[in-house]
Amino acid sequence: MQNTPLFYTFNFYLFGIIAIVAALCFVTRKSPVAAALWLVTTMFSLAAMYVMLDAQFIGAIQVLVYAGAIMVVFLFVIMLLNLGHASDITDIRNQKWRLIAAVVGVAMLAEIFVLTRSSSVPELTLPRDAAANAVIESGAVGAVATPLFTTYLLPFEITSVLLLAAIVGAVMIGKQRGLNAR
Amino acid sequence: MLAEALFFSAVLFTIGVIGVLTRRNAIIIFMCVELMLNAVNLTFVAFSRAYGAAGQIFVFFAMTVAAAEAAVGLAIIIALFRHKQTVNLQHINILKG
Numbered sequence: 001m002q003n004t005p006l007f008y009t010f011n012f013y014l015f016g017i018i019a020i021v022a023a024l025c026f027v028t029r030k031s032p033v034a035a036a037l038w039l040v041t042t043m044f045s046l047a048a049m050y051v052m053l054d055a056q057f058i059g060a061i062q063v064l065v066y067a068g069a070i071m072v073v074f075l076f077v078i079m080l081l082n083l084g085h086a087s088d089i090t091d092i093r094n095q096k097w098r099l100i101a102a103v104v105g106v107a108m109l110a111e112i113f114v115l116t117r118s119s120s121v122p123e124l125t126l127p128r129d130a131a132a133n134a135v136i137e138s139g140a141v142g143a144v145a146t147p148l149f150t151t152y153l154l155p156f157e158i159t160s161v162l163l164l165a166a167i168v169g170a171v172m173i174g175k176q177r178g179l180n181a182r
Numbered sequence: 183m184l185a186e187a188l189f190f191s192a193v194l195f196t197i198g199v200i201g202v203l204t205r206r207n208a209i210i211i212f213m214c215v216e217l218m219l220n221a222v223n224l225t226f227v228a229f230s231r232a233y234g235a236a237g238q239i240f241v242f243f244a245m246t247v248a249a250a251e252a253a254v255g256l257a258i259i260i261a262l263f264r265h266k267q268t269v270n271l272q273h274i275n276i277l278k279g
Contacts (some may be wrong), residue, residue, distance in 0.1 A: 004183065012183060016190040023194055023217060027201035032209050039213050042194070046220055055227045058241050062223075065245050070216065070252045071263055077256045078209060082262050091270065092205050101203035105196045112192035132233045144238050152239050159246045166250030174257035182212060 012052050019045035030091060033084045036074050043067040054131035056140035187228030200240035208259050208269040212252075219248050 019042045026038035043066045050059035078084055092098075134143040148156055185241055194217060206224035223241045230237025 012186060021191050023197045027197055032207060035210050052225050053227050053231050055238050058227055058238050061245060065249060073252055073256060074213060093204050093206055098204055100249055101200045105200045108190060108196050110216040116188045120269060125232050126234060143235055147235050148239055155243060164252055166267060167252050168221055170253040174260050
């Protein structure tokens, strides 16, 4: 599949540009609710890009977990703390921090572009259709589930402990410390 | 598509870094961190197409860790808000010397 179809390329660029524009809108919004909704747009575009990169299961999980669960938690906290209104002018840092941000941003972009131009290791590279063929062979979920429950079983189990610790920690930290509560 | 995906991922990550450095609202900074995690996930997925399914497994774990991090981080923000009545980091400076 050396020559990717034009339609595919066009859509990939389309979703990439949507993601970047939404991300730019996201960091420039004053209102946290508007910022959160722009971030949801970015995450949906990223889900579309995952699907186009032959990672259909990851795309579905992206919509369910990121756009569905994590962002809803963010919006819930914003509304719980009544921060939906645009905050005051002190929200953006001063000139010094903006200069630092510009320098760091340019440096990181330059570094990553240099890395992108480097060549990949040909011995490790799979044939171009390998990911698509794996999805056709074992299904979109099976292509992820088989290594997850064989090679990566121990990390998967450790993840459950991490989630339990996170639940307990979140409840303990967020608990109301009233007069009669101990 | 690998080079294009890496390009978009790099730009998204940089936007996230700039957001972390220039904003003072704790919740927006937290969302910028999520954006950076998403950019890295895009890199993983793009590489997994060329180097095998391990990249997608990593994205799976990264999403799990991000969910846990969001829960704990937002709980910390709620606890901070209860003390200070603000999430503006300019007013949360009790560790400043």
